[in-house]
Amino acid sequence: MSNSRITRRGFLRGAGAALAAPYVITSHALGLQGRPAPSGRIAMGAIGLGGRGRHDLSALMANDDVQMLAVCDVKRDARSAVKRMVDAKYGNADCQTYLDLRELLARDDIDAVLVATGDNWHTTAAILAAKAGKDMYCEKPMSVSVTEGRALCDAMQRYGTIFQCGTQRRSVPRFRYAVELAQSGKLGELKTLYAEKAPPEWFEYHPYASLPPEPEPPKDVIDWDMWLGPAAWRPYNATYLTRRFWMANFDFSGGMLTEWGSHTADLCQWANNADDTTPVEFELAEGTVVAHYANGVKLVFEDGKWPLHVRFVGTEGMIYVDDDGNIEAEPKSLLADRKFGKGYPQANHVRDFLDCFKSRRQPVAPAEGAHRANSTCQVANICLQLGRKLTYDPKAERFVGDATADRMLARTMREPWGLA
Template identity: 30%
Template sequence: MSLKPKTNRRNFLKTTGMGIMGFPLIMNGFSGVAPSDKIRVAHIGTGNMGGAHIRWFSAFPDAETVALCDVDELRLANARKLLVANNSSANPDLYSDFRRIIERKDIDVITCATPDHWHALVAIMAFESGKDVYGEKPLSFSAKEGKLMLQSMKKHDRIFQLGTQIHAGDNYHRVAEIIQSGALGKIHTVRLWKTGGTSGLGFPPTETPPATLDWNMWLGPAPYAEYTPVKCHGTYRSFFDYSGGVFADFWCHIADILYMSLHPKGLSSIDARGDIPHDGIADTPKWIDVDFKFKDLDVYWTTTPPDVPGADKMGIGAHFEGEKGTLTCDYDKRIISIGGETTDDLPEVTQSSPRSPGHQRNFLDAVKSRIQPESNLEYAREMTLPMHLALISFRLKRKLQWDSDKEEFINDPAANFLLSREYRSPWSLPVY
């Protein structure tokens, strides 16, 4: 049975996911679930992050992994071994075409750990078939895709969680509390950074795809390209046909704390500078710096850590500058400076936000309660959009003006053209 509205299964999952007075239960200790009442999960894409999905969801007693899908037969076989190693009773169905999973009515949830250029289409097709989605970052390949994902999710009343696992961590919650308390005064500047970028990958010749890999299906909606291993597993993000490099990969890791803390609005200009590698076929940024202008807030992204205390020891981080003080953080550290004094916490700022039961647990609880989770699609789309706009500025090599209300560049047909991409036949996006 599927998780469609008004079914007994849906009603069961909803009621068992809520405690007295309607508050979601923290399900870490949930046990004794009948097999027929478990959330039935399928994993699409079984590489590095797909393997993590298998380990995470197979550990929950109220979830059952019933299907695995990958276009690479070797990865699919290894994924089955991994699942069985974590749950000896597992007996998943195996697929090379994710559409076989989408059409099944007995699957409740899919997780998506495909290359970036597949994220949106897999999610939208899952929404249309009545399934909820745990999708890896970045949210989408293009800005338009993110908008369509949100429209589809709302139309079909689905649940979505973006795989920004760090969002559930205590440090991000605490940073947001401190900034929102006003202890640093009004925040006027935020600096974000991530060291490293795309390497050139040399000039390898094209090859015949391995017999175990469906290269045409791997490409999917992306433009056709002859096969070379560096365009596939592991390094596909080095190519604009499939992703946006290290910048696209890590933007949401650290922009997340900016949006958790300040919810910036009114983005009006984007000015990116950078370069691509010159020692290979890769074409995403070797380095990229971006200036963003929001309403009452300046945000700067750099590939080199800024000249602020502690940043030189952080490969990724955020630095908030306020009228009274500053806060520098990464995933698990904080450096707070106020009035010449430095500390890692402000005990006078009380805990004001509920802590997460865990990123994947939060998603499964949302599937039951039908209340959107922490890294929900609406939040994720808003947080991801500046990344897409920055890459457009990078590719056009000029500053761009943005209309936040209309969600389009101002008097700039070339930039607006890059907000989306035509899919390769037979794939297409829906029209809402």
């Protein structure tokens, strides 16, 4: 093979960077005081209006250069409630509601979208949005299989889409500081990274549980077929729509590993400069899943316990950071007089997305990094389900010598939904 030949993925990456040119005039450029003129605002739509969706939507609308034009959900109550929120914010009745995301995406006057559906829908919604020419802030975990994550990355690369994954801890200063310590070598040679799974007590259901049928509501109230989307069909039961059920179910999510792992493993990957790869070996050890990177660094998935935290250990030091604002380091001098806040607000993360929309640079949580972090969790899930050591090739995104595990990298989408 000649050196001039390039892989499909390599092509997409290189060409995407080459065309990253700004095409929106900022309010600064317009020289306006206060809120930018309508022509300087980013016209947005929101898809998925549950608790997280409303939280994200509020964070986006807190920015004067955002104009939320439309909202979409398969539940009528959610559509109505969020339309009221948006209209109240702008003092008008202009916000349009949609049941079908394809109708919202068909609007030429929308520049970007929030994707905050259930996990099962993230990939499909994101790919449809990219094909429609929209940039996006997309909630995590961005897919329910490795193959879907790769398809999402390919679509973002194809269109040069600005994609920010909702892994907002990447924009929280104390988590960033911990990552910087690891990346800069101030912890010495990195040895072990600890990523938490979500607390096991949150997961009361079997990952493939089903529920007894209940009468299906009218489509306008809850469109059950659209709620299921690409997932396998089953008769309606209201409990499916609750987060505690779908978060635990492998048709709709990735359970405790992806629920928190999409944050914690993501930070570990980032700390290990591994945004474009994953561990190469996964095994059941130390009472959990332990993964090993090609560079010798070990990733340990720990049982989660609030507050969510990560810990990075190197030959010369250690740092621990959590959601309650605690930060501990050895040696203590690593922290010096630094002061950090509490919580995990997403204002910075949302702002980063909006700024990148304008500059056409990729944000701090781009598709490839989010995909690799999520893949790490997905492969760890496969390791847990098969109960055996697995060797994984991050370049091919296939297992080595385990045909059954390979079959688990993809799920077949229910018609009419697909990846292409």
